[in-house]
Amino acid sequence: MEWEVKELPDGRWGIFLCKKYWKFKDKPVMYSASISKELADKRVDRMNDPGFYNNDEKCYTVGMARAAVKKKREAEKEAEKQRKAEIRVEKKRLREEAKKKK
Numbered sequence: 001m002e003w004e005v006k007e008l009p010d011g012r013w014g015i016f017l018c019k020k021y022w023k024f025k026d027k028p029v030m031y032s033a034s035i036s037k038e039l040a041d042k043r044v045d046r047m048n049d050p051g052f053y054n055n056d057e058k059c060y061t062v063g064m065a066r067a068a069v070k071k072k073r074e075a076e077k078e079a080e081k082q083r084k085a086e087i088r089v090e091k092k093r094l095r096e097e098a099k100k101k102k
Contacts, residue, residue, distance in 0.1 A: 001017060001018070001021050002017075002018040002021065002048055003015050003016065003017060003018065003031060003044045003047045003048055004016055004017075004018055004044060005037065005040045005041055005044050007037075008033060012033045012034060012035055013033065013034045013035075013036065013037045013039075013040040014030050014031075014032070014033045014034075014040070015030065015031040015032050015033070015034070015040055015043060015044055015047070016028055016029060016030050016031065017029035017030075017031065031047075
């Protein structure tokens with residue numbers, strides 16, 4: 001998406017979505033308004049090219065944290081199942097050895 005600066009009727013400067021990205025062609029999409037054109041231009045530059053401000057790579061969302069906890073919990077359950085299966089196998093082997101000795 002791209003943003004642009006336009007002057008508003010009351011003298012402020014609005015930050016608008018470029019027309020080619022509008023969902024409805026007859027309704028402009030306004031993000032915010034600014035008192036000065038310079039500040040609006042700076043914000044539009046940052047929005048159009050986040051560069052330094054883009055922190056998506058460092059972002060750790062609540063959903064990501066929940067997924068990590070869920071994955072850890074499932075791994076623990078799987079390890080517990082594996083441990084119980086090994087115990088069952090060992091008990092069975094010991095019973096068979098006891099029967100052979102008799």
